[in-house]
Ligand SMILES: Cc1ncc(C[n+]2csc(CCOP(=O)(O)OP(=O)(O)O)c2C)c(N)n1
């Protein structure tokens with residue numbers, strides 16, 4: 001790692017000779033592969049943009065110029081080149097470097113990201129601020145072809161074309177979202193790549209690059225000739241041009257010197273420019289080049305073989321249970337249709353897509369559209385199931401409220417990765433869904449304690465005629481026996497798991513088994529508790545909760561959601577409105593702050609959301625609330 005080691009600041013890179021730049025790309029790739037093989041991470045996307053990152057640092061002057069990475073999952077080379085090489089081994093670990101750009105981590109991270117399609121809006125904001133202050137720096141957004149399918153990116157392009165700010169949008173087209181990119185825009189981009197004019201342009205490119213002036217040629221700049229000369233060497237990108245954005249490309253984004261040359265010239269063009277580059281996702285690591293979807297975001301793996309190093313298990317993930325159950329239900333119910341927003345693999349919908357292609361829709365990174373489209377399908381008599389990650393469903397709040405719930409349409413929203421997700425950190429934890437959904441009229445919200453309950457809740461949701469939200473976490477379920485003929489559960493009925501003592505633990509979803517275990521631990525110490533699996537955040541089991549309030553001295557609610565507006569606060573509201581706060585009530589859940597990155601286990605422990613944490617919390621409260629620990633009601 002000789003070249004990389006000697007880069008102390010980004011300006012050192014500008015002095016490197018061509019062969020040293022090539023070696024640098026190689027060294028960066030090795031480092032990225034080494035660290036992600038140990039820590040997991042977004043490998044394929046980061047490998048694809050190594051040349052782009054080097055070219056950007058060669059040509060531009062960051063952090064005075066501003067660089068915004070869309071999603072930010074591809075920014076590993078950027079981190080390595082901006083003073084974080086020595087800490088790169090801490091990537092995605094608790095207290096380590098974030099997997100995404102983060103403003104508090106480096107001045108080179110101009111904008112924090114994690115969710116898709118925000119880069120053009122953020123870059124336009126920076127360009128507008130620059131112009132208000134009469135400053136002079138470049139603003140660059142790098143957006144992938146997947147992220148460009150998001151509505152926010154188009155809202156931004158629409159505005160960019162009107163405001164005509166000096167800014168560069170680099171479209172990194174690798175024909176992939178996480179899975180194969182989909183949609184009309186993706187077809188349009190591939191038409192550009194395969195157009196005969198492009199082959200001609202590519203032939204002329206070498207010639208063209210050697211004859212055009214670089215930075216500082218004022219004659220070309222003022223006459224606007226530079227822009228025309230560059231554009232004439234490429235082919236028309238009609239869509240963007242029509243929107244008032246100069247289109248340049250496509251350029252081979254894994255050809256470092258071609259890229260540097262083009263960037264040196266594009267730098268001089270005034271107004272908004274979109275530079276279309278194409279790259280290979282996973283470039284430089286054969287297993288990732290061959291399976292870019294598998295290596296998009298991967299856990300620990302063996303570098304030699306590319307095989308996963310996660311311990312094998314027969315316990316299914318919640319995602320797999322959702323996937324299998326939906327497939328079974330769809331066999332007998334022809335009205336079931338499924339929608340994903342660019343995450344067929346992550347949400348478990350790939351088998352459904354293969355089996356029922358006519359009833360499956362991958363809409364691209366377009367959560368808002370996915371939800372309203374589901375509302376349309378429901379209005380026309382179908383039973384849509386929309387599978388989204390909880391964190392990305394945040395995008396669709398108004399669509400859930402206005403398009404589904406107000407019209408009481410039977411859409412089932414399956415929120416995967418709900419709760420703490422782990423190493424992706426605060427941009428991705430799905431810890432707000434109870435709070436941003438439960439105040440919406442007509443909605444039903446359920447959370448299963450295990451995979452069998454998830455199955456039963458899916459049957460419950462699809463048997464009804466109203467909007468339902470089901471939320472379940474990332475990773476392994478419990479390994480419980482599954483019902484052969486799953487039956488729906490009773491609406492608004494909690495499950496009583498233990499009936500002892502003056503204390504009641506009312507837990508929901510992932511917190512039910514830890515609550516049961518806590519009760520067992522406490523019982524071994526002579527402290528007795530009742531345990532309730534609430535099952536529903538809405539509607540609550542009113543009768544049971546009022547009975548508990550009347551008969552117990554202390555109720556503890558436990559949830560894997562922020563406390564503000566969550567399940568516990570729903571219980572408190574119910575008891576308060578019914579004048580039933582005669583017993584003490586406390587709530588365990590997540591605090592009013594963003595949860596950092598770390599393993600799910602570590603983060604649950606840090607927040608006391610474990611059997612031990614629940615048991616200690618109860619012990620602390622015994623004295624305060626004058627509870628008879630041995631009391632058996
Ligand atoms: C709002 C939102 N929805 C979904 C995702 C999940 N996601 C992360 S990266 C990605 C694909 C991005 O594709 P692209 O922009 O082309 O980048 P590439 O990985 O191909 O480099 C998706 C769907 C997200 N981060 N944000």
Ligand SMILES: CC(=O)[C@@H](O)[C@H](O)COP(=O)(O)O
Nearest residue numbers: 071073114297346417424474
């Ligand atoms: C960057 C991004 O948003 C996704 O790639 C996400 O990291 C996937 O998470 P899972 O690994 O839980 O599928």
Ligand SMILES: [Mg+2]
Nearest residue numbers: 144145146176
């Ligand atoms: Mg892509």
